[in-house]
Amino acid sequence: MRHKLAGTLILLGLLLQILGFVDLLPLSHLVGYAFWLATALLWRDTPRRTRWQAGALTVIGVGLLxxxxxxxxxxxxxxxILDGNTYVVAMLVGVSFIGLIGNRSGSKRPLGRPVTGRRGTAGTWLGVHMLGTILNLSTVFMIGDRLARRGPLTTPQLLALNRGLSSAALWSPFFASMGVVMTxxxxxxxxxxxxxxxxxxxxxxxxxxxxxxxxFDLAEVAGFSLSPRSLLMPLAMAALVMxxxxxxxxxxxxxxIITFLLPAVALxxxxxxGPRWTLYRVRQHTLVRLPAMRGEIALFLSAGLLTLGLSTAIAAATGSEWTLFDHFGAREAIFSFLAIVASAIIGLHPIIGVSVLASMLDLGADRQTLFAFTALASWAVGTSVGPLSGINLSLQGRYGVSGYRMMKHNLVYALVMSGLAVAAILLLDRMG
Structure with a gap:
């Protein structure tokens, strides 16, 4: 009963957010109330690490206020005060409905024929990356479960899944990272x-x-072969959004647009x-899939509350005159990028670093693109290497690999990607 009520509240929050787009929302704060109440109902089922992080963020945010x-x-x-990041949460809920597209008979259609070697590993990365731009974390399970049919996933397979998804944060307009940054x-x-x-x-x-x-010796490592048909849906959705x-x-x-368009396409x-089948699928999604999003919803909501508390406290203490940097240029962006990645390595989700950074900056319109890319790059690198990131916690829960083991294997990758990100920040700043 508790899960059913929570799932219904999450769906209600999405519907209220959509009504707000056409100025039909009766009370402006109802979206936040619905999401927070659902989070409270699902709190005991939320993973312990997430409870600690979300709880700490909430307490600190309220304390600062x-x-x-x-x-x-x-x-x-x-x-x-509960309105922070509700736009992002509503988008995540909307994106989840993409899982209702196709699969009417309940059977899982094969995504492609596994191959081995370097080509297979490249195919795994590309498959997760391209499909993950729309389907987000669910793509890791779709492809990972398929690969797992041939045996337990190996370290190269897990790393390809991890990096394929996390790197999509660099550019995908459907990712939570882009939702946070655009807000x-x-x-x-x-x-x-x-x-x-x-x-x-x-x-x-x-x-x-x-x-x-x-x-690694990839000769016998199974990979994923991406067919052109598999790309049709992500590309079509991206075209519709544009x-x-x-x-x-x-x-x-x-x-x-993503918040209302993806559920509409799914319906x-x-x-x-038939209407009866459609209603059945929506009901199942509401009662099963939406409550399963409790961890990410709790984290995003609590991070929004922290951002509000921190920005309010700083503005009150400094008279709205203090900022972390007088000017946000390449040097400041590089420092911010490295700080957020470092915080991810010690266990903080990049959304926390990005939110805290934003609360301490006064960005003009000409600096917002540089800030946005800095945040996205730190998110992409931080989630790949962070032992408590969503992707690594998901791999741990699904396939039994330790998040700290993933961090160890990704350190060199994170170092090289950090160097490339710093070069990209310098280039973007020079472009003006």
Missing amino acids: ALARLRFDAAIAWPA LAPALEYSRVLAIGLPLALLSGALTTFELSRR LFHYRLTPQLGIVS ASNLPA
């Missing part, structure tokens, strides 16, 4: 981020294939099978 009010007499809009830096130029982030992601794939082929963004609903940001794909 109380400090700002009691010590500095700051004006706090208490009914609105924190609404004036960013996505075309410039894409022009830098996509080549850097491809370099990640080349580096992964080269490094793993030197460190169509709405530039033509049909230019007043909405990409995060908002439309099921309607030919």
Whole structure:
């Protein structure tokens, strides 16, 4: 009963967010209330590490708000304190509905024929990367489970899964990282981020294939062969998002478009099978899949509360005049990137570092693209190497590999990718 109510509340939060896009939301804070109440209902089922992190962030955020009010007499809009990152959470919930597309009979359609060797490893990285741009973490399980049919996953397979997904954070407009960044830096130029982030992601794939082929014997390591048909859905969805963004609903940001478009496409794909079938699939998704998102929802909501508390306390203590940097240029961006990656290695999710950094900056429109890429690059590298990142915790829970073992195997990769990211930051800053 508790899971059913929580899943319903998460769905309600998504629907309320969509109503807000057309100014039909009865009360502006209902979205946050729905998500937070669902999180509370699912708290005991949330993984312990996530509970500790989310709980600490929430306590610190509320404490900072109380400090700002009691010590500095700051004006706090208490009914609105639960609104942080609700846009991102709603987007994540919306993206989850993509799993309802196809598979009407309940059978799992093969994604491709496994191959071995360097080609297979490259195929695993590319498959997770391309499909993961839309399907996010679920792609790791789709491809990983297929590879696991031939035996327990090996270290090269796990590393290819890890890096294929995490590197998509560099450019994919469907990723949570991009949702957070677009919320924190609404004036960013996505075309410039894409022009830098996509080549850097491809370099990640080349580096992964080269490094793993030197460190491991890949002759018998099964990989994933990506067929052109498998790419049709991700490319079609990306094209639809761009169509709405530039033509049909230019007043909405990409995060908002994804939030309503992906569930709409998922529903439309099921309607030919009949309303009863469609309702059944939505009900199953609401009662099973949405409660399973409790960990990421809790983390994003609590990080939003921390950001609000930190920014409010800093503004109250400094009279809104203090910022971490007087100017956010290449040097400051590189320092920020390295600090966030370092915090990920010691166990903090990159969203925490990105949110804290944003709360201490006063960015003009011309600096927001540089900040956005810095945040995305630190997210991509940090989640690959961080032992407590979502991808590594998921691999640990699904396939039994330690997050700290993944960190150890990814240290050299993270070092090389950090060097490439620093070079990209310098290039982006020089481009102006």
